[in-house]
Amino acid sequence: MSIDFDNIFQHVIPMENFRLKWRFTNERYDKLPDEHLDQLKPLDDEAAKFLWDYIAKSNLHNDTPFKKDFFQTIDKAKILNGNEKEIKKWLYHRGLTLDKLVFLSWDDTDAMIVPWKLLIKYFDSFYYGSSDDLTVIDQSLNWVLLFHHEDEIYFGTNHKTEPI
Template sequence: MPISFDNLHLQIMPLEDFPLKWRFNDEKYDRLPDIHLEQLQPLKKEASNFVWNFVITSGLTEALPFKKDFFKTIDQLKMELHDEKDIKKWLYHRGLPFEKKVILSWQPDEAMIVP
């Protein structure tokens, strides 16, 4: 079955096998609580590559922060100036439900689904 956004959730690897796991579970980098670590869903290389190729071929990142007219509205928040409560409130006011999954992509073979 070809990888798609509909079946991406089936392409999960254990966090221990994820090359960037240290960003989340290393004490030196403000380790996340276990309850949050359990919610992280690192994608296998093939699925990560699917996400990377989608971003590249869509032209999403042709300009900073995103391709002109790709989105109707672009809102920004300087995270370092706000605490977690402020950030949650900001996301909520943009219509992003807390249970909505987000895909993070670092490199062609490194991506993750996060809550």
């Protein structure tokens, strides 16, 4: 069966089978409350590859952070020690509804579906500076969030965003 956005939820795996589970379940890193853990939907290898290929086929990252002229507007934020509140506020002001489900792609084997509000709340568990490039999308590609490994976040959009 080929994977698409209509059936991707059939490829959710248990958190205990997810390679990056330690980010969310290990007290040494971050142990999320069960009510939040239950909302994280890790994806199997096939679904992770589907998202990776979907992003690659769009040529989204042909230039850093995004292909030239892919988006009308690109906003940027820098992650620094001690500016977590500012980053959460910046993410909140991207204009997405808090309950919107977004797709996270670290690489061709690690991906997840999460509510936008949890990505905001725990962004520093989803993204580890200097080691991660994390692309966050919805299926429209009308906007994309890139956590770049140099502690920069880019948000590209073709819509005017207003704080909600």
